Amino acid sequence: MAVSRGAFSSRIGFIMAAAGSAVGLGNIWGFPTQTASNGGAAFVLVYLILAFCLAYPAFMAEILIGRYGQANAVTSLQKMSRTLWQKRFGFVVGFGGIICAALILSFYGILAGWMMSFAVEPLALMLGANQAADWVVNQSLERNLLFTVLFMFLTIFIIRKGVENGIEKWSKRLMPMMIGLLVLLIIYVFTLDGASEGVEAYLNPDISRVLDPNLLVSALGQAFFSLSLGTSVMVIYGSYISKKENMVSIGAQVTLIDVSIAFLAGLLIIPAMYVAQAQGVAIFAADGSLNSGPTLVFDVLPSLFDGMGGIGLFIGFAFFLLMTIAALTSSISMLEGPVSYAVERHDIERKKATTMIGLAILALSVVIVANIDFMLDLVATISTQYGQPIIAMLCCVFAGWIWYRNELLAEIKQGNEAVESSLFWKIWPWYIKFVCPVAIATVFIHSIL
Numbered sequence: 001m002a003v004s005r006g007a008f009s010s011r012i013g014f015i016m017a018a019a020g021s022a023v024g025l026g027n028i029w030g031f032p033t034q035t036a037s038n039g040g041a042a043f044v045l046v047y048l049i050l051a052f053c054l055a056y057p058a059f060m061a062e063i064l065i066g067r068y069g070q071a072n073a074v075t076s077l078q079k080m081s082r083t084l085w086q087k088r089f090g091f092v093v094g095f096g097g098i099i100c101a102a103l104i105l106s107f108y109g110i111l112a113g114w115m116m117s118f119a120v121e122p123l124a125l126m127l128g129a130n131q132a133a134d135w136v137v138n139q140s141l142e143r144n145l146l147f148t149v150l151f152m153f154l155t156i157f158i159i160r161k162g163v164e165n166g167i168e169k170w171s172k173r174l175m176p177m178m179i180g181l182l183v184l185l186i187i188y189v190f191t192l193d194g195a196s197e198g199v200e201a202y203l204n205p206d207i208s209r210v211l212d213p214n215l216l217v218s219a220l221g222q223a224f225f226s227l228s229l230g231t232s233v234m235v236i237y238g239s240y241i242s243k244k245e246n247m248v249s250i251g252a253q254v255t256l257i258d259v260s261i262a263f264l265a266g267l268l269i270i271p272a273m274y275v276a277q278a279q280g281v282a283i284f285a286a287d288g289s290l291n292s293g294p295t296l297v298f299d300v301l302p303s304l305f306d307g308m309g310g311i312g313l314f315i316g317f318a319f320f321l322l323m324t325i326a327a328l329t330s331s332i333s334m335l336e337g338p339v340s341y342a343v344e345r346h347d348i349e350r351k352k353a354t355t356m357i358g359l360a361i362l363a364l365s366v367v368i369v370a371n372i373d374f375m376l377d378l379v380a381t382i383s384t385q386y387g388q389p390i391i392a393m394l395c396c397v398f399a400g401w402i403w404y405r406n407e408l409l410a411e412i413k414q415g416n417e418a419v420e421s422s423l424f425w426k427i428w429p430w431y432i433k434f435v436c437p438v439a440i441a442t443v444f445i446h447s448i449l
C-alpha cells in the first residue's frame with residue numbers, strides 16, 4: 001500500500017468539504033419537506049435537539065476514527081482492532097459504509113439530475129426553445145438518463161482530480177456560491193405577499209407533536225442522512241485532516257453549518273409555498289396537509305416561478321442551480337468513499353479507480369431509471385433507512401467499546417491539549433458507548449416496525 005495519500009490543505013478546506021457533503025438535497029429538499037409534513041416548527045425543534053445530541057456525537061466518532069487511522073474506512077477501523085474477530089467486524093462495518101455510500105449515490109444522482117433539468121428549463125425558455133424547455137421538465141426515460149449521466153460525469157470529473165485539487169478546491173468554490181444564492185433567494189421571497197404567513201407557520205411550534213414517535217423517527221433519520229453518517233464518508237474526510245486540528249471544534253462547526261443551512265432552506269421554502277398560495281397555487285393536499293416531497297419542489301415552486309413573469313425565469317434558474325450545487329458537493333463525497341478504498345487497498349490508480357467505480361454506480365443508476373417506479377424507493381429505503389443507522393451505530397460501538405480509551409484520548413488531544421478537562425471529554429465517551437447505540441437502535445427498530 002505505497003500510495004501517497006491526499007489531504008486537505010487547510011482547516012477551511014476540510015470545513016467546506018465536510019459541510020459540502022453534509023449540505024445537500026437532504027437540507028434543501030428533505031428538511032423543508034419533512035417540516036411541512038410533520039407539523040412545522042415542532043419538527044424543527046426536535047431536529048435541532050437530535051442533531052446536536054445524537055448526530056453530532058456519532059459524527060465525531062466517524063471523523064475521529066478516520067483521523068486516527070489516516071486511511072479509508074476499512075483500514076481505519078482495522079487499525080484499532082486487536083483480535084481477528086474485531087478486524088473482521090471492522091471490515092464489515094467499513095465496507096458496509098462504502099456500499100451504502102455507493103447505493104445512495106446511485107439514486108441521489110437521479111434526483112440531482114432532475115434538479116439540473118429544472119435549472120435548464122428557464123435557460124431554454126430565455127433562448128426561446130420552448131419545446132426543449134417542455135421536454136426537460138417532463139418525466140421521461142430519455143430525460144432521466146441524460147441528466148443522470150451528466151450529473152455523474154461532473155461528480156467523476158471532480159473526484160478524478162483528487163483531494164486537494166478536486167474535493168477541496170470545488171467545495172471551496174461551490175459552497176459560498178450556494179450559500180450566497182440561498183440568502184439572495186430568501187431575501188427576495190420575503191419581499192413577496194404571503195411570505196410572513198409562511199414564516200409564522202414555520203416558526204410556530206405545535207408542542208403537542210414534539211413527542212410523536214413518527215416525528216422523532218423522521219427527525220433522527222433526517223439528521224443522520226444530513227450529516228452523511230454511516231456511509232464511510234466522514235471517516236475518509238476525517239482521515240484527510242491534519243493532526244494539528246482541534247477536532248471537537250471543527251466537528252461542531254460542520255454540524256452547525258449543516259443545521260443552519262437546513263434551517264435557512266426552511267426559511268426559503270415554507271414562505272415560498274405561502275407566497276405561491278397567495279398567487280392562487282394549491283399548497284395543501286386533499287387531506288389538509290401541506291404538499292411536500294416531489295409535488296412541492298416540482299409543482300408548487302415552478303408554478304410560483306411561472307407566476308412571477310420574466311424575473312421568475314431567473315429565480316427558478318437560481319433555485320435549481322442552488323439545488324444542483326448542493327447535490328454535487330454531496331455526491332463527490334459519496335464517490336470518494338469507494339474510490340479511496342480501491343486506491344488504498346487494491347493499489348488502483350486514482351483516476352482509473354474513479355472512472356471505473358463512477359461508471360459502475362452510473363450503471364446501477366441506469367437500472368434504477370429503467371425501473372423507476374419501484375427501484376428508486378427501494379434503493380433509497382435500503383441505503384438510508386437500514387444501512388445508514390446500522391453502520392452509524394456500529395461505528396459508535398467501535399469508538400465506544402473497541403477503541404482503547406487512552407488511544408482515543410491521545411487522538412483527540414492532538415490539536416486540543418486541554419480536551420481531557422473539557423465538558424466534551426466528560427460526556428462524549430459515555431455518550432458514544434451507551435446513549436448513541438441505544439438511541440439509534442431504538443429509533444431504528446421503531447422505524448422498521
Ligand code: PFF
Binds near residue numbers: 026027231
Ligand atoms: N448529506 C447529504 C444531504 O443532506 O443531502 C446526503 C449524503 C451525502 C448522504 C453523503 C450520504 C453521504 F454519504
